Structures are given as structure tokens and as C-alpha cells.
Amino acid sequence: MRPIAKRSPFADKFPIWAVEHNCILSKDADITIAFKVTLPELFTITAKEYEAIHAAWHKAIKVLPDFSIVHKQDWYLKENYEPEIQKDDLSFLSRSFEKHFNERPFLAHHCYVYVTKTTKERMRRQSSFSTLTRKHLISKEIQDKEAMLKFIESVDQFERIINDSGFVSLERLTDSEIVGSATKKGLLEEYLSLTSEQDNFTLQDIHLGVDEVKVGDKILCLHTLSDTENLPNEVSTDKRFERLSTDRSDCRLSFASPVGLLLNCNHIYNQYIFIDNSDENLRKFEKSARNMHSLGKYSRSNQINKEWIENYLNEAHSKGLTSVRCHCNVLAWSDDRAELRQIKNDVGSQLALMECRPHHNTIDTATLYWAGMAGNAGDFPAEESFYTFIDPALCFFTQETNYRNSLSPFGIKMVDRLTGKPIHLDISDLPMKKGIITNRNKFILGPSGSGKSFFTNHLIRQYYEQGTHVLLVDTGNSYQGLCELVRQKTGGKDGVYFTYTEENPIAFNPFYTDDNVFDIEKRESIKTLIMTLWKRDDEPASRSEEVALSNAVNLFIxxxxxxxxxxxxxxxxxxxxxxxxxxxxxxxxxREKDFDLANFLNVLEPYYKGGEYDYLLNSTEELDLLTKRFIVFEIDAIKDHKILFPIVTIIIMEVFINKMRRLTGIRKLILIEEAWKAIAKEGMAEYIKYLFKTVRKFFGEAIVVTQEVDDIIQSPIVKESIINNSDCKILLDQRKYMNKFDGIQEMLGLTEKEKAQILSINLNNHPSRLYKEVWIGLGGTQSAVYATEVSAEEYLTYTTEETEKMKVLELAKTKGGDIESAIKQLAEQRR
Incomplete structure (x- = not known):
């Protein structure tokens, strides 16, 4: 008969006595305060900022008393994206976007710091004295309560120093967050099940064997950095990430990043710093050095060890450094043994990227797993740590996390460039509230083929679906598909597309309004329109002519x-x-010399019935664009026409300024594609200047899109009006302009950090995903690179490829004009 393995009751081994007043008390009278840590986002930190973060941790750790332990624990758990398709108000394209990312795997990151106060005796215990080796744990009483109060005060200082750094923030965990509640798992329960799934409350067996450690079905493997022989010759706060760097720019990551987000498996990265009595440690090393000197003649290794110890002592005494112990380990797991073998190889190779010698620890796996529990760092086996100073120990801290969602109801969906997970991003309202930007205007720069039209379509579509009034000025039919879809979905209520053809020339009626209201802005735009028809740019009107025209317009109204x-x-x-x-x-x-009516009527005759342009201002459609939420003016055919273009320009500006003034409390957006160049040439610069300086006061934003570098460098209109009044700058792949980028950087006022981010665009795209990257900078203080990845339905709606666009429109004709049905069918074929 096989012997039955003896099982210990969990309560007998469980090291935590109580969780009270947001503190964890162990049965050995250790006290621990736990924090949730918010780290900076990946690929957004420079070398100097990494040094500042490193310095903040150093200052914070220095305030802690002797026999304290700082345990930083980073959780990296594989999760799948859950689409938000349960919402009733999702549009066809939004639902397609969510379905496209359904079950998309990504690596979720959570970071915690546990600060523990223990005793001198506990700090020096070996693995043979772990709580796992004792039959029963007898609770001890805290003897020095005054020391504990001082420890709590020092932890408050620790928290304040980190939060004041401006890069990392700590939030103290509450009792319920540590132990959980009836509806939510706590930190301890998550660790004992190695999962953060809130719908799985099943208790699991924990097998802490000599040969294998299992938590439920999960088999654990552990790699440790616990011996100086396995460590690199040099450590640093950060290092160059070659895959996103160029010969002109550096992308930086923390030194330990290879075992962080770059290690794509379920794992926990534990980082410990043990604060002993530094003076006592140094005295011990002095004694050890003397012993090594005495034994030097028996072994050359003793002489070498003596030199290393003396170097350590010299460094400590000359620079006033604090002697501490350090340990790091990567705890990974899988329920499949074949996958676990691959994970072991992956962890080993990532540690090798840190120039560490991978050490797969099979002896102390159970002890180190048990000591990694929040509040149980005092149970850590001392022989698994190595002596160092605070500065090099902190180099083993990971200092970045993945992209976070904006805490705002308004925003757009972009994609994390590393994992491909959709993220909610607010580049308008939240930055305004935080003071990061002072206006919502945007300047978009990207060469042809960089994905500029895709991004702008994606942006505009989401703005429209959130209630924004959108007016687009285009020169290449980039928004035809989206406008047609909007028109069809709203039954013609929105989605007005103005374009010029010989058969159907563009036409307006400047005097028509739904409500018969003509405010001052409407009157002024009519006067400006008629003045433009009457006078040339080099022929200014006299004061008497201006008065006469004004009277004529007012009396007619x-x-x-x-x-x-x-x-x-x-x-x-x-x-x-x-x-x-x-x-x-x-x-x-x-008098005729004050106002020549005959001349006035003669000049305006071509726009009167029977004239060459009688269609232009006499549209029979009773169309008030004030109430239309999606309007596109496609002006490619007339952008060089000396008569039509200035008139159409004034109409466009009048439409938006009318919306801006009259639609109070409603978001307004005007996007001007390459048409801004023509507008600037035709004496319409004042409109651009007025628009960019004033639109922010009316809950609006103006967006200008361009692709030519010379345009932004040479045009004073862009420089003075657009760039200086656009706090949000959006750039796409600039590799075509690599040699000219210094000029772009100077013109846009980009920092070296922003330059490095921009030049990293599309350098390391995932081969199995179709997307283009885009850089978004806010106010010169906040910036990151995101991915524009869309569903097949969105692609067919946004595409500017003539053949693909024609295929959609032709199929829609066979379906009675149903463009949505055509898009669905073609999208299914693409998949």
C-alpha cells in the first residue's frame, strides 16, 4: 500500500496573524505596510528621468530604520481583452473595432511595494528556519512599540519622498484590498492562487515539495539572482533599447526591463533590499578581510577575496555608502510542462540580456515563494542574498509599466504598441483640466503613405460618435467613405458631402437659415462674401463703400x-x-463716387441668374448647415480656381464660425487637410489666425493636417498661427525626413525625448499585426507612441486606395446603395 503524503493544515503554516489599520502583522511580530505603485509608461522615460526615479528611491530607502526590508513585487499576468460590445449605443464601426480585438492577449502589470520592520535575528535566519519547517507558529508580541511607531513615521516619509518625485506614485493598500471581501479577492488570496481573476474563488492545494512546487495546477519555476558570481560586471539605471533606437536617437528602458514587460509569460519579479545595520556589516567585513590576509599565503583566492572586500570597504567609507543586502528572483509558472520548459528558456535568455548568469533554483523554490507573500519578507532565507550598496541594488528595480487608460469619459481608442491591447486615450479634455495644454487644437504631420488619413478618419469618426459637430475641408476624397456611411446611417440628417463636378457643381445659399435668425457673425460673413466678389485683393474698399454694402445687407435681411x-x-x-x-x-x-451702384451690380452680375456662376450662391436646397453634425467640403477641383475658391473658403469659414458662436456647450471640430495651403495663399490667413486663437473659447478645436516638411518650415502662417496655437502635436513616420528632422524639431519645439520617440515609430512593428504607429505630444510635457490598428470594416471605410474604394461603392450600388452591407461583405472576404 502506497503511503499517503502527510498534509499540514494551512492555518498552522500561514505566517500572517492579522491585518489591521492598513498594516500586516505576522506571527513573528513583523509589521508590514503595503503600497500599490504607479510607474511611468513604457518607452516614455529618458536617461535623466530614470536617474531621477532612481535617486527618489534611494532617498526614500535611506529614511527607513535598520532591520527593515523593502520588497518590490511586479506581477505580469497574461490576460485577454474583453470587448465592450454590451453597450447599446455602439455604432457599426465601434462594434467592429471591439470585435476585432476580442480575446487579444496582452500582459497586464501590477506593481506593489511592501515595507517590513523585522528584527536582527529574523534578518539572519537561514532557509532551515523558515516557517515552512516548523510544525506550529507561535505568535509573538511586539516588544518595542516605540520603535514600531518610529517605523510607521519613517514609512510615511518614504511614501512622501516617492510621491514628490513626480514620476512614481504610491497608494497605501487598505485592509480590504489586502485580505479581500465577499465579492473581491485580496492581495494575499491572489498570491496564494497566482491569479487575479475575480470570478474564480476556488481554493487550491499548494504543494511545496522538494522537487516541485505547485499552486493548484500551476507548476512553478524560479530563477534567482542571489550570488555575486551570477551578476553582471556593471549595472546602471537604464540602458539603450536597440530595437527602437537609431543612430540619431536613443530609446531607453530600465536595466531590469528584460524580466519585466519584455518577458511575455505569467511571472512575478521580486526585488528585495534588506537594510541591516551598516556599521556592523562593515565591521564584519573588516574582520573578514583580516582573516583573508592571514590565509593569503595558503590560497591565491583568499588574496583576491581580500582585495574585493577592501574595495567594498573603501567604497563604503570614502563615499559614505550604506551596506545592504539584495536579492531578485523571477517566479514563473504554467500548467503545461512543455510550455514550462519554454518559459524556463525564455526567463534564462532574458536574464542573459541583463548580462546575468541565469540560475534556475530548484532547492529553495518553496521557501522563496512563501517569503514572497505580502508581509512575510522577514521569513526570507539570508543565504539567498548578496551584499551591495543601495544604488546598485536599485538598478535591479523595473521602472516602467504598460500604457494606461485615460480616466475620462471622452476620448478615442488607440492601441498599445507593445501588446496590441486597445486603450482609451483622451487628448482633449483631461489634458485641459490638468493644465497640460491650454487649447485643444492639433497639428498633424506625416508624409504620404504614413497612415495619416487612417488616423484622421479614426479620430474624426470617434469624435462624431461622441456628439461632436465635425466639419472637414479635404483635397483628396479621404473622408468620402466615412461621410457616406454617416449619411446612410442617419437617413441624410448628417453626412453632407460638398464636391465640385461639371454635372453637379458646388452650390450654397448664404442667406438661408432654418430659424430666420441672422446674428452679427452671420451678417459679417455675408458682407465679407459679397465684398470678396466685388473687390480684388489689391483693391481695398473705401469707408463709404463698406457702409453702403453693410446697409444693403442689413436692409435686405x-x-x-x-x-x-x-x-x-x-x-x-x-x-x-x-x-x-x-x-x-x-x-x-x-454720390456715385461714394458708392457706384452700377459698378457694384455689374461686377456681381455673373453670380445673378443667367450669369456664368449663377448656381454658386442660389442653391434651391433649403440646407442649414448649423444643424448638420458631419460635413465634408472636398475642394480639390477648385483649389486653383480664382473665382470659386475664395467664395467657397468664406462659406466654409462662415459655416464653422456660425457653429462655434451659436452651438453653446456642444463640442465643435474643424479639420483642414492640405487645403490650408490654398487658403493661406488666397488672403484667407486672417480666418486661420482668428480660428486658432478663438476656437478654444467656444468648446472647439481646429486641426490642420500636412505632409510636406517645407510647408511647415517656410510658411509664416503655419508657424505663427497654427503651430504656436496647437498644444497637441501628432506626427507619423518621419524616416523619409530623417535628414531634415532637425529643422522640424526646431520648428515644432520638440525635446530630445520627443525626437527619440518620433524616430522610433514603426521600427519594431509586430509582423502578424497590420498597423501604423503615431506619436502624440501634449503641451511639450506628455508624449507617447501609439498604434492605429483597425478592423477590416474600418479599413474599408477609411481606405484612400482608389481600387478598394471603388469596389466598396460598386458593391453598394448592387445592394441598393447600402454601403454598410457592402463593407460587411468585403470585410468578411478579407478575413
């Missing part, structure tokens, strides 16, 4: 507000000026 029979169009205004206003001028005896 009063007439159409009272008289329903008057034609509300430019034709109606022309006839009013020819008859009623002529009579009024004659009654006032206005």
Missing part, C-alpha cells in the same frame, strides 16, 4: 424677415439692390 414673398438667395439680394436699395440711395442723395 430685415425685408426677408418680414416679407415671406421675397426670394431668400443671392438673386433676391441682387434684385433688392437693383430696385429698392437704388431708390433708398437716390433719396439719400448718395
Amino acid at each position: 430685415k425685408k426677408i424677415q418680414k416679407d415671406n414673398t421675397t426670394e431668400v438667395s443671392f438673386n433676391g439680394f441682387y434684385e433688392f439692390a437693383k430696385t429698392d436699395y437704388k431708390t433708398i440711395l437716390e433719396e439719400k442723395s448718395v
Whole structure:
């Protein structure tokens, strides 16, 4: 008969006595205070910032008393993205986006710091005295309560120093977060099950054997850094990440990053710093050095050891360094033995990237796993640590986390460049509230083929779906698919697409409004329009001519507000000026040299019925663009037309300024693609200047998109008006402009950190995913690179490839104009 393995009751071995007042008390009278740590985002930290973080940890640890333990624990758990498809208000494209990322695997990161006060005796215990080797744990009483109060005060200082650094923040864990509640797992329960799944409360056996350690079905493997022989010759706060660096830029990661987010498996990275009595440690080394000197003639290794010890002592005494002990380990697991073998290899290779010698520890796995429990660092076996100083010990801390979601209801969905997980990003409201930016305007720069149109389509679509009034000025039909989809989904209520063709030329009615209200902005835009038709740029109007035109417009508006029979169009205004206003001028005896009515009517005749451009300002469609939430002006065909372009430009600006002034409390957005160059040339610079300086006051934002480097460097309009008043700058792949980038950097006021991020775009894209990366900088203080990855449905909506676009439109015709159905069918074929 096989012997039955003897099992110990969990309560007999469990080292935690109580959790009270946000403190963990062990049965050996150790006290631990636990913190949740928020680290900076990956790929956003420079070498100087890593040094500042390192210095903050150093200062914080220095305030802790002797016989304290700082245990930093980083959890990296594989999770799958859960799409938000349960929302009722999701649009067709939003739902497609969420389904595209359904079950997308990513590595979730949680970081904790446990600060423990123990005793001199506990700090020196070997693994043979672990709580696992004792039959029963007898609770001890805290003897020196005054020392404990001083320890709690020092931990408060520790917390304040870290939080004041501005890079890392600590948040003290509460009792319920440590032990859990009826509906949520606590930290201790998560560690004892090695999972953060909140829907799985099943208790699992823990097998702490000599040959194998298992938690439920999970088999553990442990790699340790506990001997100086396994450590690199040099350590540093950070190092160059070659895959995202160029000969002109550096991407930096922390020294220990290879065993952090770059290790793609379920694992916990434990980092310990044991603060002994430094003076006592140094005295012990002095004695050891003397012994080595005495034994030097018997062995050359004794002489070498003596030199190493003396170097350590010289360093400590000359620089006033604190002697501490350190230990790091990577605890990984899997429920599949084949996968576990691969994980062992992966962990070993990542440690080798740190220039460490991988040591797969099979002896103390159970003891080190048990000591890694929050509040049980005092149970750590002393022989598994090595002596060093605080500075080099801190180099083994990981200092970055993955991208975080913005805590804002408004925003756009982008993708984490490392894991491919969707993230919610607010680049408008939250940065304004925090004071990171002072306006919502955006400047977008990207060469042809960099994914610029995809990003802007993705941005605009999400803004529109969150209630924004969107007006787009385009020169290449980039938004035709999205506009058509919006028009169809809203039954023509939104999605107005203006473009010029010979068969269907662009047409407006500047005098039409739904509510018959003409505010000062509307009146001024009409006057500016007629003045542009009447006078050339080099022919300024006299004061008397301005007054006469103003009177004519105001009197005509009063007439159409009272008289329903008057034609509300430019034709109606022309006839009013020819008859009623002529009579009024004659009654006032206005001289011809002050206002030449005949000349005025003659110049405007081409826009009156029967004239060459009679269609332009006499649209028969009663269309008030104030209420339309998605409008596209495609002006490619007329951007070089000397007559049509200035008029269309004024109409566009009038439409948006009217929205800006009248739609109070509603978000407004105007996006001007390459058309801004034509606008700037035609004397419309004042509109651009006015727009970018004023739009922020009316809950609006202006976005300008360009692809030519010379445009932003040479145009004073862009430099003075657009760039200086755009706190959000968005750049796409700039490798085509590598040799010109110094000029771009100077023009946009980019820092070296931002330059390094921009030049890393698309350098290390995942081969199995189709996406382009984009850099977003806010106010010169916050920036990161994100991925624009979309579903097949979104791709077919946004595409600017002529063949793909025509295929969608042709298939839609066969389905009675149903573009959504056509997109769905083609998307399924692509998949």
C-alpha cells in the first residue's frame, strides 16, 4: 500500500496573524505596510528621468530604520481583452473595432511595494528556519512599540519622498484590498492562487515539495539572482533599447526591463533590499578581510577575496555608502510542462540580456515563494542574498509599466504598441483640466503613405460618435467613405458631402437659415462674401463703400424677415439692390463716387441668374448647415480656381464660425487637410489666425493636417498661427525626413525625448499585426507612441486606395446603395 503524503493544515503554516489599520502583522511580530505603485509608461522615460526615479528611491530607502526590508513585487499576468460590445449605443464601426480585438492577449502589470520592520535575528535566519519547517507558529508580541511607531513615521516619509518625485506614485493598500471581501479577492488570496481573476474563488492545494512546487495546477519555476558570481560586471539605471533606437536617437528602458514587460509569460519579479545595520556589516567585513590576509599565503583566492572586500570597504567609507543586502528572483509558472520548459528558456535568455548568469533554483523554490507573500519578507532565507550598496541594488528595480487608460469619459481608442491591447486615450479634455495644454487644437504631420488619413478618419469618426459637430475641408476624397456611411446611417440628417463636378457643381445659399435668425457673425460673413466678389485683393474698399454694402445687407435681411414673398438667395439680394436699395440711395442723395451702384451690380452680375456662376450662391436646397453634425467640403477641383475658391473658403469659414458662436456647450471640430495651403495663399490667413486663437473659447478645436516638411518650415502662417496655437502635436513616420528632422524639431519645439520617440515609430512593428504607429505630444510635457490598428470594416471605410474604394461603392450600388452591407461583405472576404 502506497503511503499517503502527510498534509499540514494551512492555518498552522500561514505566517500572517492579522491585518489591521492598513498594516500586516505576522506571527513573528513583523509589521508590514503595503503600497500599490504607479510607474511611468513604457518607452516614455529618458536617461535623466530614470536617474531621477532612481535617486527618489534611494532617498526614500535611506529614511527607513535598520532591520527593515523593502520588497518590490511586479506581477505580469497574461490576460485577454474583453470587448465592450454590451453597450447599446455602439455604432457599426465601434462594434467592429471591439470585435476585432476580442480575446487579444496582452500582459497586464501590477506593481506593489511592501515595507517590513523585522528584527536582527529574523534578518539572519537561514532557509532551515523558515516557517515552512516548523510544525506550529507561535505568535509573538511586539516588544518595542516605540520603535514600531518610529517605523510607521519613517514609512510615511518614504511614501512622501516617492510621491514628490513626480514620476512614481504610491497608494497605501487598505485592509480590504489586502485580505479581500465577499465579492473581491485580496492581495494575499491572489498570491496564494497566482491569479487575479475575480470570478474564480476556488481554493487550491499548494504543494511545496522538494522537487516541485505547485499552486493548484500551476507548476512553478524560479530563477534567482542571489550570488555575486551570477551578476553582471556593471549595472546602471537604464540602458539603450536597440530595437527602437537609431543612430540619431536613443530609446531607453530600465536595466531590469528584460524580466519585466519584455518577458511575455505569467511571472512575478521580486526585488528585495534588506537594510541591516551598516556599521556592523562593515565591521564584519573588516574582520573578514583580516582573516583573508592571514590565509593569503595558503590560497591565491583568499588574496583576491581580500582585495574585493577592501574595495567594498573603501567604497563604503570614502563615499559614505550604506551596506545592504539584495536579492531578485523571477517566479514563473504554467500548467503545461512543455510550455514550462519554454518559459524556463525564455526567463534564462532574458536574464542573459541583463548580462546575468541565469540560475534556475530548484532547492529553495518553496521557501522563496512563501517569503514572497505580502508581509512575510522577514521569513526570507539570508543565504539567498548578496551584499551591495543601495544604488546598485536599485538598478535591479523595473521602472516602467504598460500604457494606461485615460480616466475620462471622452476620448478615442488607440492601441498599445507593445501588446496590441486597445486603450482609451483622451487628448482633449483631461489634458485641459490638468493644465497640460491650454487649447485643444492639433497639428498633424506625416508624409504620404504614413497612415495619416487612417488616423484622421479614426479620430474624426470617434469624435462624431461622441456628439461632436465635425466639419472637414479635404483635397483628396479621404473622408468620402466615412461621410457616406454617416449619411446612410442617419437617413441624410448628417453626412453632407460638398464636391465640385461639371454635372453637379458646388452650390450654397448664404442667406438661408432654418430659424430666420441672422446674428452679427452671420451678417459679417455675408458682407465679407459679397465684398470678396466685388473687390480684388489689391483693391481695398473705401469707408463709404463698406457702409453702403453693410446697409444693403442689413436692409435686405430685415425685408426677408418680414416679407415671406421675397426670394431668400443671392438673386433676391441682387434684385433688392437693383430696385429698392437704388431708390433708398437716390433719396439719400448718395454720390456715385461714394458708392457706384452700377459698378457694384455689374461686377456681381455673373453670380445673378443667367450669369456664368449663377448656381454658386442660389442653391434651391433649403440646407442649414448649423444643424448638420458631419460635413465634408472636398475642394480639390477648385483649389486653383480664382473665382470659386475664395467664395467657397468664406462659406466654409462662415459655416464653422456660425457653429462655434451659436452651438453653446456642444463640442465643435474643424479639420483642414492640405487645403490650408490654398487658403493661406488666397488672403484667407486672417480666418486661420482668428480660428486658432478663438476656437478654444467656444468648446472647439481646429486641426490642420500636412505632409510636406517645407510647408511647415517656410510658411509664416503655419508657424505663427497654427503651430504656436496647437498644444497637441501628432506626427507619423518621419524616416523619409530623417535628414531634415532637425529643422522640424526646431520648428515644432520638440525635446530630445520627443525626437527619440518620433524616430522610433514603426521600427519594431509586430509582423502578424497590420498597423501604423503615431506619436502624440501634449503641451511639450506628455508624449507617447501609439498604434492605429483597425478592423477590416474600418479599413474599408477609411481606405484612400482608389481600387478598394471603388469596389466598396460598386458593391453598394448592387445592394441598393447600402454601403454598410457592402463593407460587411468585403470585410468578411478579407478575413
